[in-house]
Amino acid sequence: MIKLGENSYGKNAVQLSKIIRHPDHHEFRQITVNVSLKGDFETAHTLGDNTKILPTDTQKNTVYALAKEHFTTSIEAFALHLAEHFVHTQQQVATATVEIAETAWSRITPHAYISGGAEKRTTQVIYNAATTTITSGITDLLILKTTDSGFEHFIKDPYTTLKETSDRIFATQCEASWIYKGAIKDYSVLFDNIRATLLATFAGHNSLSVQQTLFAMGEAVLETYPAxxxxxxxxPNKHHVLFNLEQFGMSNQNEVFIATDEPYGYIVGTVIRE
Amino acid sequence: MIKLGENSYGKNAVQLSKIIRHPDHHEFRQITVNVSLKGDFETAHTLGDNTKILPTDTQKNTVYALAKEHFTTSIEAFALHLAEHFVHTQQQVATATVEIAETAWSRITPHAYISGGAEKRTTQVIYNAATTTITSGITDLLILKTTDSGFEHFIKDPYTTLKETSDRIFATQCEASWIYKGAIKDYSVLFDNIRATLLATFAGHNSLSVQQTLFAMGEAVLETYPAxxxxxxxxPNKHHVLFNLEQFGMSNQNEVFIATDEPYGYIVGTVIRE
Amino acid sequence: MIKLGENSYGKNAVQLSKIIRHPDHHEFRQITVNVSLKGDFETAHTLGDNTKILPTDTQKNTVYALAKEHFTTSIEAFALHLAEHFVHTQQQVATATVEIAETAWSRITPHAYISGGAEKRTTQVIYNAATTTITSGITDLLILKTTDSGFEHFIKDPYTTLKETSDRIFATQCEASWIYKGAIKDYSVLFDNIRATLLATFAGHNSLSVQQTLFAMGEAVLETYPAxxxxxxxxPNKHHVLFNLEQFGMSNQNEVFIATDEPYGYIVGTVIRE
Amino acid sequence: MIKLGENSYGKNAVQLSKIIRHPDHHEFRQITVNVSLKGDFETAHTLGDNTKILPTDTQKNTVYALAKEHFTTSIEAFALHLAEHFVHTQQQVATATVEIAETAWSRITPHAYISGGAEKRTTQVIYNAATTTITSGITDLLILKTTDSGFEHFIKDPYTTLKETSDRIFATQCEASWIYKGAIKDYSVLFDNIRATLLATFAGHNSLSVQQTLFAMGEAVLETYPAxxxxxxxxPNKHHVLFNLEQFGMSNQNEVFIATDEPYGYIVGTVIRE
Incomplete structure (x- = not known):
């Protein structure tokens, strides 16, 4: 028998900006919101019965409407409010997932701002009657070090051409996401601290491989933040490849590199407590 | 205790093109390959011990080297060969995942080609000692219909502004992926047939919602292809929103639309056998 | 003295789709429109005087409103109508430039379509009291040939490493734009013919360099179309670089290539009449 | 008679990174270089004669090779050196244009860096026997102000729906480019100063329109920097559109906005001396 398996629907890429007015300056916030709902939607698929469907257009309107009163502090608090709203007001919805990515802006005067770059602060809240899971993080954290990074003693096989090196550029577009346990008093302060720990560990680590630095960064966060x-x-390992100057009778002592986007090494790891 | 959880590493975005020479014409193939390995890599993370690490640079070289003899038919066959190679030659590797996306080219003369568009044929092969899973599909299949699509009888709540309609544009950038059971004689013929079934069902369906059409497309594939x-x-629902011409004293009988990219409805569903 | 030099303003990226209903099928058209106005806007810049400024929001509305009656045939005809509208109704506007890029859709049933790929048909109309200039063209025409292309006898200098070859892949993302003289009866028929001539010349040319093929393509168009x-x-020369299989004891007789996006050769040329 | 008109060729998107080692820290520089040559290339086009063609591959090698000794200070100095090299060593080259865009990195320790965002410092050097033109600038300078910006007293016509406002968000992805007169002692110091002037003028200006602020920014640069x-x-005017909360019985006093990418107003202007 052919039947419906796992399914969900929602609105993605809801672009919202908000001005929060303080006595002496404006706070400018810019976020992208994704909403995704799971629940009792079988007849919508099999019969075209829309009577249990809250349109994605309405979901979008809801994001803007609730932002006025409820997007006043962290993206985590707003995402949680949105997720609860959909589950509490729509009985056919079992689980709501709300993802928010916040664009960074640096304030240069009380009312003017310059972009904080591609880096985004993120959260994903999964809410249902039984559990709430809050996963926060960073995407597009573009970081680089010009030394204190090597890669040696690896396996050689018939297709090996890479040379061992004790000194190379280590560049990555890091994505980090961490799961919180229990309620957090101030998500934004904690985010700033975790980000600082990630950066300090990356910068200070004497790296024997991407894997080792990745683990060190994760370990530092778990050691420092019990929450x-x-x-x-x-x-991703954004390779900077030494350009072969020797072919022109010149030396290249880790000076001139080809910066490449593709292909790229892709290293992924989770650090856990046990 | 803090320790390493799930982890993997590999090379992504290996861009490979190949000419396969036939007596009366050339076959031009262009693929992007991702390799990802799982296995016994704990000391690489915790100690910086690289003696069990096959560099991602070597993985890349292997893709090019094996393409000469082994990328001669379907992307599924080549992905399987690559995945087996890594597991069989590297005893620390438990599972290899190889993903290949193939760019479409239309041949216009025996040796000249024009792009087949953004659509890509894809496969993902997960191989380990116990099981082989082959998931094939299409991405970026951009399809649209100008009628035979409506959306009515949905839930209204305080944030509803969407109007019911029995006639709207339905446009989507469809991604389909299906899991094969058992060995397949000719993956390419089967791919062409499944793609044709997806297109015919989309075009012919009298759609009451994206969900209903999605289910009909999946059901048609499962009904037709036992494999x-x-x-x-x-x-994703790429909305074409009716432009309000009434404000200028004109009528707009489903003629002029604003084509939008964001926000977009996002409908996901799996159709299974039971 | 500091003063205002050349200036213009307008609305870019107006995304419009239209259904044109024929007895037995629908014609679906999708375009992106840019409007740019030049004229007497000095006090807007120097004094903040907006009394001669037609807002870009109004320009956008105008594109949608005029599409109902006037976007019924070619993009050239619609662009010309829009450009004339702005110059004729706004006396402070001396010159209006309207650019339209049309997305290709292939009809698969009377009312269903599949994307025609990244290729776009384009036009730019520059209109003022004195002259009308219509420049039409194609962008993102991604074409490739697997043989009948070489590159030899070029200059060698101390930084040369490229090897001569009489047989290479020639791939390009061609952009063509041509200026019409006088009025054209049917822009769409002419576009189809010019596109066919470009493709046939590219496919049939025995290329000694990108430059030579570029000139041959332009020459063929000028020879065939007096208008x-x-x-x-x-x-742009989208290089497919031979992968060095010799280092693994294998031969590579123009079989396996690295497909690269960057860097790329960039060849630009105009072919004229005299 | 059909003949070759204007033409050029070169290598684009040469991605180069360099470590400049100082006693107490590393300076990390990352640039993208475009080279374009004009000269006596007619027979290359008409006859396929490559004897006057310096391959774009060689141009690329030259960029890397000359970077070792000559990319030590500003991008302007390096671009000028490259342009001179091509004109002086290749007698068939009349004019060389070299464009460099530099990616911003912020140093966080002596050898570690974090991305400085999408903003890029740019230069274009056009060099031939008669003249040298150096145009420098910024691209992707993403700036925003939450107040001190309005748009009123504009033209109303039958297609006007925009409301006048004395308080709106003003956001733009500014691109600035300025032409230098004569030789400059330190391009990098001057760049930093001009950038600071642009930012301060944008932030401090009481804007009646994008045009007025654009002119004020240009005027401030010309007034301050005689060079x-x-x-x-x-x-481009990256519109933040007030979301209509009134339809839900709520007020929206410049609080909640839809952030849009398309369509966008596009305002361009040159400020000159006379």
Whole structure:
């Protein structure tokens, strides 16, 4: 028998900006919101019965409407409010997932801002009657070090051409996401601290491989922040390849590199507590 | 205790093109390959011990080297060969995942080609000692119908502004992926047939919702192709919004639309056998 | 003295789709429109005087409103109508430039369509009291040939490492734009013919260099179509680099290539009449 | 008679990174280089004669090779050196244009860096026997102000729906480019100063329109820096549209906005000396 398996629907890429007015300055916030609902939607698929479908257009309107009163502090608090709203007001909805990515802006005067770059602060809240899971993180954290990174003693096989090196550029577009245990008093302060720990560990680590640095970064977060249950790091290796100057009778002592986007090494790991 | 959880590493975005020479014409193939390995890599993370690490650079070289003899038919066959190679030659590797996306080219003369568009044929092969899972599919299948699509009788709540309609544009950038059971004689013929079934069902369906059309497409594939175990469809709803011409004293009888990219409805569903 | 030099303003990226209903099928058209106005806007810049400024929001509305009656045939005819509208109704506007890019859709049933790929048909109409210039073309025409292309006898200098070859892949994402002289009866028929000539010349040419093929393509268009005054071709060379299989004891007789996006050769040329 | 008109060729998107080692820290530089040559290339086009063609592959090698000794200070100095090299060593080359865009990195320790965002510092050097033109600038300078911006007293016509406002968000992805007169002692210091002037003027200006702010920014640069001959600013208006909360019985006093990418107003202007 052919039947419906796992399914969900929602609205993605709801672009919202908000001005929060403080006495002496404006706070400018810009977020992208994804909403996804799971529940009793079988007849919508099999019969075209829409009577249990809250349109994605309405979901979008809801994001804007609730932002006025409820997007005042962290993206985690707003995502949780949205997820609860959909589950509490729609009885056919069993689970609501709300993802928010916040764009960084640096304030340069009380009312003017410059982009904080591609880096985004993220959260994903999964809410149902039984459990609430809050996973927060960073995407597009583009970081690089010009030394204190090597890669040696690896396997050689018939297709090996890579040379061992004790000194190379280590560049990555890091994505980190960590799961919180229990309620957190101030998500934004904690985010800032975790981000600082990730950066300091990356910068200070004497790296023997991407894997080793990845683990060190995750370990540092778990050691420092008891509220973090586990952390996953994705670290594409954005290779900077030494250009062969010797062919022109010149030396290249880690000076001139070809910066490449593709192909890229892709290292993923989770650090957990046990 | 803090320790390593799930982890993997590999090379992504290996861009490979190949000319296969036939007596009267050339076959031009262009693929992007991702390799990902799981296995005994704990000391690489915790100690910086690289003696069990096959570099991602070597993985890349292997893709090019094996393509000469082994990329001669379907992407499924080549992905399987690559995955087996890594597991069989590297005893620390438990599972190899190889993903291949193939770019479409239309031949216009024996040796000249024009792009077949953004659509890509895809496969993912997961191989380990116990099981082989082959999931094939399509991404970026951009399809649209100008009628035979409506959306009515949905839930209204305080945030509803969407109007019911029995005639709207239905446009989607469909991603389909299906899992095969058992060995397949000719993956390429089967792919062409499944793609044709998906297109015909989309075009012919009298759609009451994206969900209903999604289910009909999946059901048609499972009904027609016993070799398909289950299929997942992701159908972002690329909204074409009626422009309000009435405000200028004109009528707009489903003629002029604003084509939007964001936000978009996102409908995902799996159709299974039971 | 500091003063205002050349300036313009307008609305870009107006995304419009239209259904044109024929007795037995629907015609689906999708375009992106850019409007740019030049004229007497000095006090807007120097004094903040907006009394001569037609807002870009109004320009956008105008595109949608005029599409109902006037976007019924070619993009050239609609662009010309829009450009005339802005110059004729706004006396402070001296010159209006309207650019339209049309997305290709292939009809598969009377009311269903599949994407025609990244290729776009384009036009730019520059209109003022004195002259009308219509430049039409194609962008993102992704074409490739697997043989009949070489590159030899070029200059060698101390930084040369490229090897001569009489047989290579020639791939390009061609952009062509041609200026029409006088009025054209049917822009769409002419576009189809010019596109066919470009493709046939590319496919049939025994290429000694990108430059030579570029010139041959332009020459063929000027020879065949008296209505074309001149044509400019931009042909980035999307290199497919032979992978070095010899280092693994294998031969590579133009079989396996690295497909690269960057860096790319960039060849631009105009072919004119004199 | 059909003949070759204007033409050029070169290598684009040469991705280069360099470590410059100072006693107490590393300086990390990352640039993208485009080279374009004009000269006596007619027979290359008409006859396939490559004897006057310096391959774009060699141009690329030259960029890497010359970077070792000559990319030590500003991108302007390196671009000029490259342009001179091609004209002086290749007698068939009349004019060389070298464009460099530099990616911003912020140093966080002596050897570790974090991305400085999408903003890029740019230069274009056009060099031939007669003249040298150096145009420098910024791209992707993403700036925003939450107040001190309005748009009123504009033209109303039958297609007007925009409401006048004395308080709106003003956001733009500014591109600025200025032409230098004569030789400059330190391009990098001057760049930093001009950038600071642009930011301060944007932040401090009481804007009646994008045009007025654009002119004020250009005027401030010309007034402050005699070495700048003229400046062109491109300021797409990244609209933040007030979301209609009134339809849900709520007020929206410039609080909640829809952030849009398309369509966008596009304002371009040059400020000159006379």
């Amino acid at each position: 973090v249950k586990e952390i996953t790091l994705k670290m | 398909v175990k289950e299929i997942t469809l992701k159908m | 074309v005054k001149e044509i400019t071709l931009k042909m | 700048v001959k003229e400046i062109t600013l491109k300021m």
